[in-house]
Amino acid sequence: MHDWHGAAHNFGTTPGSSPRARLSTTSAHLPHGGTESDPSPLEHHAIDAMMDRLEIVKLLFAGTPEIACPALAALDDDPRHDVVAVLTRPDAAVGRHRTARPSPVAALAHRRGIRTIKAASVRTGAGHDEVASLDVNAAVVVAYGGLVPADLLKIPEHGWINLHFSLLPRWRGAAPVQRAIMAGDERTGACVFQLVPELDAGAVHASMTTTIGPTETSGELLERLAADTTGLITTALDRMADGIDPTPQPEQGFTHAAKITPQEARVDPSLPxxxxxxxxxxxxxxxxxxxxxxxxxxxxxxxxxxxxxxxxxxxxxxxxxxxxxxxxxxxxxxxxxxxxxxxxxxxxxxxxxxxxxxxxxxxxxxxxxxx
CATH class of the missing domain: 3.10.25.10 (Formyl transferase, C-terminal domain)
Structure with a gap:
């Protein structure tokens, strides 16, 4: 079971067309007998209001591992949004023969025909310049694996938002799920927050909580959170479109989720x-x-x-x-x-x-x- 903070919205959109084109058909479903060819003044007002709410349309998605794929698929399937491009890490050598393979996010983007930018870093160089040239309203990050420089954070009108698998400010950092289990936390969750130069310190647009199962591994919990939080990103985008300010993180309760080192994972049998x-x-x-x-x-x-x-x-x-x-x-x-x-x-x-x-x-x- 999990608890959501922030409500998602349903705009009655239809797959297969651009957001603004879809809005032109909504009068057929509005009250007072309006039609597509003859909308009433009330219907015109409703269409204008919906267009205002759909200002966050064109998105950049930044992600790399398998756990980022459900979020990308959900955003690409959502008729209210257009994933203009995907930013992901370069192909990596895997397996016994060290064959170069695209990241799971890159493979999904290829299957869906989404433009893909492969960059180990976007601080400088070609990756930075290609991202800077994109015409997007906002960027969504789910486990990209690299830092976004301050100048890129300012380029989209609505900035960059990040899906983080913890209840911030607890477990800021690279391994929040692993650290939560290792610390014996009974509950965890996820937050969508506004990216700022400081590590995982931005204000929170939406969050959810869930119980950690007594036998659940970090891999299982990550997979579950990835599947359960696709709607959380949409909720955050909806709230941004409504002009709702995010909530600053509490100043108390901060913990750091550093990456787990192999030495730290060594079993000491003298422990309980x-x-x-x-x-x-x-x-x-x-x-x-x-x-x-x-x-x-x-x-x-x-x-x-x-x-x-x-x-x-x-x-x-x-x-x-x-x-x-x-x-x-x-x-x-x-x-x-x-x-x-x-x-x-x-x-x-x-x-x-x-x-x-x-x-x-x-x-x-x-x-x-x-x-």
């Missing part, structure tokens, strides 16, 4: 099981929590807290020392400084991710220690 569970969920699927097993990196991607005294599904019959691995017929366990974790999904060095119990059948880990 609950703390490790949050670390593992917060870093899954990337960068992935890990430890050393037989001198090689061993990733833990999904876990479950275990209470042997009350968990009737467990087949663990003794306590485990911190870092000790123990496999039974159906499960794989890890001892911690306080409590036990069931390892639901793991990835041994050079192997694919698999169920913990399946890996244990071939690895025979009993007596081994994760460090």
């Amino acid at each position: 099981a609950r703390t490790l569970d949050r670390l593992i969920r917060g870093t899954s699927p990337a960068p992935g929590a890990w430890g050393l097993l037989d001198g090689r990196r061993f990733k833990i991607l999904r876990t479950c807290l275990v209470d042997p005294a009350r968990d009737h599904e467990t087949d663990l019959d003794s306590d485990l020392a911190p870092g000790e691995l123990h496999a039974t017929k159906n499960n794989l366990y890890l001892g911690t400084g306080e409590g036990v974790l069931r390892l639901m999904e793991v990835q041994a060095f050079g192997k694919k991710a698999m169920r913990g119990a399946d890996w244990a059948r071939g690895a025979h880990p009993n007596g081994k220690v994760l460090s």
Whole structure:
């Protein structure tokens, strides 16, 4: 369940035509018997009002990863808006053969026939100049992966807005979802805010809140938020078109969501099981929590807290020392400084991710220690 702040609007538009062209047909649906060929004065007034509300029509969309695709698709499908161009990161080498592939947003833009600007940075150079030359009313950012310089922020009439996956000012920065889970937050959300030169500090146009599931990973939560917040961007654009000022962020409650480093994702088995569970969920699927097993990196991607005294599904019959691995017929366990974790999904060095119990059948880990 989630709660929305700010109401979306329905203008009765029709797909397949420009916003202003669609407005010329709205009199057929207005009261007092007006027709397309003979609108009444009241209908003229209604059309003028709708045209005023549709001032934010031409958009630049800036985004790169898969989580930005639902927002781009929703804006491109919305007949009130015209996504003039997409700004995304350049093609990146992926896979064993390091083949250059476009970003998910670039691939989606190509399929939809949207002009694409690929730039690692728009601070200077060709990327900056191409963005500066665009005729757009506003720019929408969803995980582009680069900073927008102050001079570009001033160019669109309505500036740049950014969809950020946290309840600002909590978790400003690159990894808000990961940090929320790692900190044990029970609730999080998303905000659409006005981009300013300071990091994630702009006033908020619209927001929503949601509960973090007790077993939800950062990847799952990001995917859910990306799907659930497409309407939040439209709400923000509607409020901007209505002339509603955004709400400044509170001065209290700021926390920084720095990018997760591989070293920070290392499992310390001396910590409590609950703390490790949050670390593992917060870093899954990337960068992935890990430890050393037989001198090689061993990733833990999904876990479950275990209470042997009350968990009737467990087949663990003794306590485990911190870092000790123990496999039974159906499960794989890890001892911690306080409590036990069931390892639901793991990835041994050079192997694919698999169920913990399946890996244990071939690895025979009993007596081994994760460090």
